[in-house]
Amino acid sequence: MRNNRFALFFMSVAFALAFLVPVHPLYSAEKDGGDIVYEDTGKKPPVVFSHQKHKEAKNKCEDCHDKIFQKKKGAADADGKLDMDAMKEGKYCGACHDDEKAFTVKKNCKKCHVAP
Numbered sequence: 001m002r003n004n005r006f007a008l009f010f011m012s013v014a015f016a017l018a019f020l021v022p023v024h025p026l027y028s029a030e031k032d033g034g035d036i037v038y039e040d041t042g043k044k045p046p047v048v049f050s051h052q053k054h055k056e057a058k059n060k061c062e063d064c065h066d067k068i069f070q071k072k073k074g075a076a077d078a079d080g081k082l083d084m085d086a087m088k089e090g091k092y093c094g095a096c097h098d099d100e101k102a103f104t105v106k107k108n109c110k111k112c113h114v115a116p
Contacts, residue, residue: 021065033061040077068095089113 033051041047054064065071069092076092077081087094087105092113097105105112 036076038077038082041113044109044113047112048114049112059096063096068092 007093032075033055036049038049039046069076084105086092087097090098094105096102098107103111
């Protein structure tokens with residue numbers, strides 16, 4: 001009887017680790033982050049933010065999270081102020097895309113606004 005309880009407990013823990021942890025949002029965000037697509041870009045094509053490209057450029061998660069962006073879907077533009085004017089002032093993406101750390105957001109539209 002005691003062995004059955006141990007086996008049931010062990011199987012429950014194994015199930016949780018095998019199936020629940022990998023699909024948890026923070027787990028997947030830590031793993032690769034995926035792409036984020038910003039559709040609300042006026043007349044310009046959408047912006048596709050690639051976590052992979054930023055990782056390849058040797059950026060770390062902590063460089064942006066949680067100083068500039070929160071790790072929560074929709075949080076980047078929750079205040080409705082994520083726009084080119086704010087970026088040109090060094091906010092949001094403009095904190096790094098300032099022509100020193102990375103290419104500037106000024107007059108480089110096609111680097112971020114990518115037609116589908």
